[in-house]
Amino acid sequence: MTGRPILISVMMHCLAAVLAIIGLPSLKRDLPEDMPLIVMEIVQTVPETNLIEGNKPSTAKEEKEPTISKKQPTPPPKPPASKPAPAPEPIPKAKAEPAPDPTPVPKNPSPVAEVIPEKPILKPKMSKAEAVQAPKAKPRALPKPKPKRQKNLASVEKPTPPKPTPKKSQTTRSTSAKKAQDNLAAQVNKLVKDEQKRKQTATGVLQNLAKVKSQAEEAEKKRKEQERKQVSDTLNKTLSAAAGNAQRAPKSPRNMKIGVDVIDRLRLHLKDYWSPPPGAAGNDSLIVDIIVVIDGESNVLKAEIKDRLRMSLDKYFKASALAAQRAMVDSSPLPIPHNPNGQRREFIFEFDPAFMSR
Amino acid sequence: MNVLREKLSVLSCLMAMAAVTYSFFAEPASAQQRIRITEGQVAPTPIAIAEFTNLDGEISDSGRQIAEIISNDLLSSGLFDPIDSAAFIAPPKSPAIRPDFSNWTPLGAKGLLVGSAGIDADGNLQVEFVLWDVITQRNITSGSGNASPDGLRQLAHKIADFVYEEFTGDSGYFDTQIVYVAESGTQSRRVKRLAIMDQDGHNHRYLTSGLDLVLTPRFSPQTHEIAYLNYFNDEPHVYIHDIRTGRSERLGSFPGMTFAPRFGPRGDKLIMSWAKNGLTDIYEMDLSTQAMNQLTKSASIDTSPSYAPDGRKIVFNSDRGGRQQLYVMNTDGTNVKRISFGDGRYATPVWSPRGDIIAFTKMTGGRFYIGVMNVDGSGERLLAEGFLVEAPTWAPNGRVLMYFKQEPFENDGTGGETALYRVDITGFNERRVITPSDASDPAWSPVR
Numbered sequence: 001m002t003g004r005p006i007l008i009s010v011m012m013h014c015l016a017a018v019l020a021i022i023g024l025p026s027l028k029r030d031l032p033e034d035m036p037l038i039v040m041e042i043v044q045t046v047p048e049t050n051l052i053e054g055n056k057p058s059t060a061k062e063e064k065e066p067t068i069s070k071k072q073p074t075p076p077p078k079p080p081a082s083k084p085a086p087a088p089e090p091i092p093k094a095k096a097e098p099a100p101d102p103t104p105v106p107k108n109p110s111p112v113a114e115v116i117p118e119k120p121i122l123k124p125k126m127s128k129a130e131a132v133q134a135p136k137a138k139p140r141a142l143p144k145p146k147p148k149r150q151k152n153l154a155s156v157e158k159p160t161p162p163k164p165t166p167k168k169s170q171t172t173r174s175t176s177a178k179k180a181q182d183n184l185a186a187q188v189n190k191l192v193k194d195e196q197k198r199k200q201t202a203t204g205v206l207q208n209l210a211k212v213k214s215q216a217e218e219a220e221k222k223r224k225e226q227e228r229k230q231v232s233d234t235l236n237k238t239l240s241a242a243a244g245n246a247q248r249a250p251k252s253p254r255n256m257k258i259g260v261d262v263i264d265r266l267r268l269h270l271k272d273y274w275s276p277p278p279g280a281a282g283n284d285s286l287i288v289d290i291i292v293v294i295d296g297e298s299n300v301l302k303a304e305i306k307d308r309l310r311m312s313l314d315k316y317f318k319a320s321a322l323a324a325q326r327a328m329v330d331s332s333p334l335p336i337p338h339n340p341n342g343q344r345r346e347f348i349f350e351f352d353p354a355f356m357s358r
Numbered sequence: 359m360n361v362l363r364e365k366l367s368v369l370s371c372l373m374a375m376a377a378v379t380y381s382f383f384a385e386p387a388s389a390q391q392r393i394r395i396t397e398g399q400v401a402p403t404p405i406a407i408a409e410f411t412n413l414d415g416e417i418s419d420s421g422r423q424i425a426e427i428i429s430n431d432l433l434s435s436g437l438f439d440p441i442d443s444a445a446f447i448a449p450p451k452s453p454a455i456r457p458d459f460s461n462w463t464p465l466g467a468k469g470l471l472v473g474s475a476g477i478d479a480d481g482n483l484q485v486e487f488v489l490w491d492v493i494t495q496r497n498i499t500s501g502s503g504n505a506s507p508d509g510l511r512q513l514a515h516k517i518a519d520f521v522y523e524e525f526t527g528d529s530g531y532f533d534t535q536i537v538y539v540a541e542s543g544t545q546s547r548r549v550k551r552l553a554i555m556d557q558d559g560h561n562h563r564y565l566t567s568g569l570d571l572v573l574t575p576r577f578s579p580q581t582h583e584i585a586y587l588n589y590f591n592d593e594p595h596v597y598i599h600d601i602r603t604g605r606s607e608r609l610g611s612f613p614g615m616t617f618a619p620r621f622g623p624r625g626d627k628l629i630m631s632w633a634k635n636g637l638t639d640i641y642e643m644d645l646s647t648q649a650m651n652q653l654t655k656s657a658s659i660d661t662s663p664s665y666a667p668d669g670r671k672i673v674f675n676s677d678r679g680g681r682q683q684l685y686v687m688n689t690d691g692t693n694v695k696r697i698s699f700g701d702g703r704y705a706t707p708v709w710s711p712r713g714d715i716i717a718f719t720k721m722t723g724g725r726f727y728i729g730v731m732n733v734d735g736s737g738e739r740l741l742a743e744g745f746l747v748e749a750p751t752w753a754p755n756g757r758v759l760m761y762f763k764q765e766p767f768e769n770d771g772t773g774g775e776t777a778l779y780r781v782d783i784t785g786f787n788e789r790r791v792i793t794p795s796d797a798s799d800p801a802w803s804p805v806r
Binding site: 257258263266267270271272274275276277278291303315316317318319320322323324325326327329330346347348349350351352353354355356 | 390391392393394395396397398399400401403437468491493494498523524525526527528757782784
């Protein structure tokens with residue numbers, strides 16, 4: 001009779017093993033091509049996960065509470081975050097490399113205007129990143145190069161205005177031909193000199209712009225790296241907190257241990273409330289665990305019977321469990337020192353009716 | 359083969375990773391601090407039994423009667439302390455309405471029974487009830503039932519059984535009967551006849567006329583048959599009385615004397631003592647064939663046999679060791695072991711319906727005791743004491759013992775009052791059972 005079930009069991013195990021082997025991937029197979037890594041994707045996922053809260057020493061249990069996650073609304077920090085966003089504005093100006101076109105000096109303003117549309121593209125990137133990072137030290141590091149860039153641009157533009165030169169050329173047209181020729185030659189020389197100067201200044205501006213651009217790029221890179229580091233740090237911290245809380249739970253305030261004197265007081269207190277059913281007499285297995293949650297003032301918020309399954313199967317255990325649960329609820333508040341933080345605490349009360357057999 | 363090896367290594371790696379992940383994220387068992395409570399109190403549970411209302415929310419006579427019967431049942435158990443209904447702040451109107459628990463917590467009630475009772479179109483009694491936990495404010499149990507108006511008391515006993523079971527874990531025993539020997543007359547001309555009543559003393563009636571002396575009645579598991587010893591023409595023999603028909607019948611026709619009968623757990627066998635040729639041994643009778651099977655063979659007196667509830671063992675008393683002691687054997691008579699080793703004599707052993715302990719009568723120092731011990735003879739505890747206390751019988755839940763107690767006769771022949779008592783196996787709550795006359799040899803029926 002027992003051979004058939006064993007045979008079926010063996011067959012099922014073999015089938016499972018075969019399926020596992022067939023279904024598993026081969027390490028030597030051709031791997032799909034690596035997709036380019038988009039860093040921004042990591043940044044974008046962060047605001048939806050509340051991981052930023054992990055910057056502060058938070059526990060996994062606190063994260064579960066919706067109030068905490070909702071109370072952390074990143075929106076308030078957003079406005080300050082959007083402020084630093086204008087900072088990158090200079091970058092588009094620096095992009096105004098079309099400016100190097102020597103002749104159309106007046107065109108300088110227009111490239112700036114053309115570049116402006118690029119700002120909205122950058123701004124969201126920044127704002128998202130900074131909404132995550134909040135008003136941290138990084139954004140402060142960035143503004144420094146910005147004013148420099150602005151100053152450089154201003155200083156370059158001022159000397160360049162070639163406006164006076166056209167005025168002079170118009171006046172010379174009314175003089176005599178010789179003078180005009182001499183003047184023309186002189187003007188040509190001047191123009192050549194001015195052109196050379198302008199070229200020199202232009203190359204200087206370009207060099208400055210290039211320097212500023214490279215500085216800005218480096219700063220941008222640094223900032224992004226820092227952001228990435230921060231995000232990864234917060235992720236690591238949060239994960240380690242979540243795992244660590246489970247491993248080192250007693251250290252969290254929720255599970256803070258109470259002293260022996262308090263336990264003695266609890267025992268004395270509960271003695272008046274706990275009346276085990278007489279059916280428990282002589283039955284050593286009727287030990288009941290009650291999971292008790294108390295608030296900051298030691299009021300019993302929840303008294304839950306741990307072994308619900310046995311409760312549904314064993315009527316003696318059910319009666320014992322209900323009696324213990326009644327004792328816990330009835331004895332509220334418990335003589336446990338109040339928690340100044342008002343935080344909930346959780347204990348397991350083990351009710352052992354062995355005294356009835358004595 | 360290489361591919362297979364590779365895949366196996368991948369499988370083992372995955373399993374290892376799963377194990378590591380589980381061990382990392384699994385909640386540690388000792389996350390919360392554990393506080394052990396080892397002291398409580400043994401006290402009756404305060405409970406409020408509201409008078410049952412009719413469909414209009416008014417308290418009816420039958421509703422009042424039901425509540426009274428339930429209260430008395432619970433009070434008699436010694437495990438409950440029914441609260442006086444006069445103290446109720448706002449009696450509930452219907453079991454369908456959730457009670458206002460703030461009216462019950464000041465009374466100290468831990469349980470609250472609310473019910474309704476009414477007569478339906480067929481003239482039957484319809485009952486509904488809900489049992490509440492006042493402390494946790496939860497519905498513990500609820501139920502309904504119907505019976506003829508004559509069945510009101512039995513219906514109320516069954517509701518009391520519900521309440522008892524929910525709070526104690528033990529099965530209730532209120533819907534049971536007691537058969538006993540009703541005694542009357544002087545010491546020299548004693549009349550003994552069979553009588554039966556509900557466990558609370560109601561519905562009392564006599565089963566025999568009293569012309570013949572009767573002793574040791576025992577209920578069958580089916581509750582409608584009673585085996586007893588009847589002295590007909592001064593010859594003691596085992597008889598069976600059918601409660602439904604009211605007829606008694608002698609069990610077999612054997613030379614000698616048969617006595618101390620007791621039914622087997624399934625009711626298909628009867629075990630008894632048979633004295634013949636100067637020897638008293640234990641025999642088992644198959645009730646369908648009335649064939650006798652001898653279980654003990656000794657020169658001593660073996661008597662008062664009682665089956666274990668699983669039918670595999672028999673406990674009896676014997677003087678084979680020189681003094682009356684308790685012995686346990688297999689149902690085929692083998693593997694006889696003595697289990698009582700205390701001072702004095704032991705008699706009338708009865709195996710508990712739970713199967714874990716054995717009740718007995720003990721005689722030592724000129725006094726009688728009712729006690730219990732484990733099936734191996736250990737853990738002996740004495741529960742009652744008297745000039746003469748004897749014949750323990752178990753309530754069907756194995757939680758309460760009943761026995762009779764006789765006071766000594768005076769020199770002028772007066773006194774000698776004999777009455778039934780019951781006591782919790784903890785030794786507390788000894789109560790006298792009220793009977794119309796003197797009473798002895800009680801036997802508790804199974805739950806109806």
